[in-house]
Amino acid sequence: VSGTAMRASQEDFENAMNQVKLLKKDPGNEVKLKLYALYKQATEGPCSIPKPGVFDLTNKAKWDAWNVLGNLPKETARQNYVDLVSSLTSSSKSSSQAKPGADRERQGYENLVVTSEDGITKIMLNRPIKKNAISTQMYHEIMLALKTASKDDSTITVLTGNGDYYCSGNDLTNFTDIPAGGVEEKAKNSALMLRDFVGCFIDFPKPLIAVVNGPAVGIGVTTLGLFDVVYASDKATFHTPFGHLGLSPEGCSSYTFPKIMGPAKAAEMLIFGKKLTAREACAQGLVTEVFPDSIFQKEVWTRLKAYSKLPPNAMRVSKQVIRNTEKEKLHAVNAEECRVLRERWMSDECINAAMNFLSRRAKL
Numbered sequence: 001v002s003g004t005a006m007r008a009s010q011e012d013f014e015n016a017m018n019q020v021k022l023l024k025k026d027p028g029n030e031v032k033l034k035l036y037a038l039y040k041q042a043t044e045g046p047c048s049i050p051k052p053g054v055f056d057l058t059n060k061a062k063w064d065a066w067n068v069l070g071n072l073p074k075e076t077a078r079q080n081y082v083d084l085v086s087s088l089t090s091s092s093k094s095s096s097q098a099k100p101g102a103d104r105e106r107q108g109y110e111n112l113v114v115t116s117e118d119g120i121t122k123i124m125l126n127r128p129i130k131k132n133a134i135s136t137q138m139y140h141e142i143m144l145a146l147k148t149a150s151k152d153d154s155t156i157t158v159l160t161g162n163g164d165y166y167c168s169g170n171d172l173t174n175f176t177d178i179p180a181g182g183v184e185e186k187a188k189n190s191a192l193m194l195r196d197f198v199g200c201f202i203d204f205p206k207p208l209i210a211v212v213n214g215p216a217v218g219i220g221v222t223t224l225g226l227f228d229v230v231y232a233s234d235k236a237t238f239h240t241p242f243g244h245l246g247l248s249p250e251g252c253s254s255y256t257f258p259k260i261m262g263p264a265k266a267a268e269m270l271i272f273g274k275k276l277t278a279r280e281a282c283a284q285g286l287v288t289e290v291f292p293d294s295i296f297q298k299e300v301w302t303r304l305k306a307y308s309k310l311p312p313n314a315m316r317v318s319k320q321v322i323r324n325t326e327k328e329k330l331h332a333v334n335a336e337e338c339r340v341l342r343e344r345w346m347s348d349e350c351i352n353a354a355m356n357f358l359s360r361r362a363k364l
């Protein structure tokens with residue numbers, strides 16, 4: 001694989017890294033080693049670590065693959081990485097069956113349905129049997145969908161849920177998938193993932209609207225403080241049971257919620273886990289408007305279609321003027337929340353709460 005015609009940007013490189021995590025088919029060890037080597041070369045330069053012993057087969061294979069790249073420049077390695085990922089994703093696309101309407105519906109996501117129509121990109125969480133709980137794969141899919149939507153030709157972007165729930169928060173089975181490096185490694189990687197995930201909401205450049213079709217829990221609620229507009233069905237509820245789960249707030253809610261509803265109301269939600277009805281959430285400023293469930297979809301989409309026809313540049317610029325004064329602060333809050341959570345996830349309080357749910361001893 002070579003790529004000298006164009007130079008891949010850091011953003012292209014990061015997108016390619018996300019795409020690798022979403023590959024449906026295992027590309028095989030040879031390709032994985034090549035990806036590993038190009039990644040190391042692109043990020044660290046030529047291999048300078050000691051050669052592993054002959055019996056350390058895996059690390060020796062990785063070392064060989066990296067070392068063989070010699071003095072290949074970092075930029076070239078980055079471009080080759082992007083080219084290689086692109087060849088993997090295009091071959092997997094052409095081998096999967098095209099669905100009718102695929103021009104408007106972006107396929108390739110396992111737990112999202114992403115459509116673009118009437119100037120609106122709709123990202124729908126699509127795991128209704130698990131109440132749209134967000135698995136690790138889904139965090140990556142949502143990040144990719146948001147990054148793609150930020151660059152497409154739609155004027156506004158909507159996040160919503162399929163089924164009776166908007167989102168039941170973090171998938172608690174994420175606590176069971178512990179890698180060889182143990183719970184510390186999992187907590188470290190999860191904190192990085194969460195920071196990137198919330199960062200995508202902070203940096204989203206166009207109007208971002210939540211269409212909250214049903215109950216929202218945990219991170220499905222906290223991230224609402226980073227949307228521009230939140231419409232809710234009167235069947236929706238808003239629950240952040242961090243205390244019950246031995247957790248602490250995320251999604252910048254430790255900053256946005258006190259700002260939106262005042263510190264006392266925010267504390268009741270974020271420390272004591274008080275569940276709000278849609279009307280209460282609206283009265284406290286977290287929700288823009290509540291609609292009876294029977295007319296929710298019709299009313300909201302009629303309104304959004306009208307908004308999507310407004311001049312796109314004016315909408316973008318207005319959003320940025322509103323957001324830019326806060327951006328640095330929001331990123332700092334996000335980093336601090338993730339730092340605290342990394343500790344929480346390793347606490348007995350948190351691990352016991354997750355295990356109680358998973359062993360069906362507790363539910364919210």
Ligand SMILES: CCCCCCCCCCC/C=C/C(=O)SCCNC(=O)CCNC(=O)[C@H](O)C(C)(C)COP(=O)(O)OP(=O)(O)OC[C@H]1O[C@@H](n2cnc3c(N)ncnc32)[C@H](O)[C@@H]1OP(=O)(O)O
Pocket residue numbers: 129130131133134168169170171172173174175183186187190194217218219220241245247250345346357362363364
């Ligand atoms: C070591 C470190 C690892 C850390 C990894 C962290 C990664 C980033 C974390 C970001 C921080 C986010 C925090 C949060 O979001 S906190 C909130 C977490 N959510 C919950 O606690 C909700 C748990 N669910 C429930 O209490 C109930 O399911 C609910 C009230 C939502 C619905 O109840 P109902 O009776 O109507 O329906 P069921 O319980 O029968 O649900 C149907 C099936 O869906 C499964 N389900 C629902 N929610 C979740 C969930 N959050 N995680 C996993 N699975 C969920 C439920 O088990 C049912 O499945 P089965 O049919 O197979 O039994």
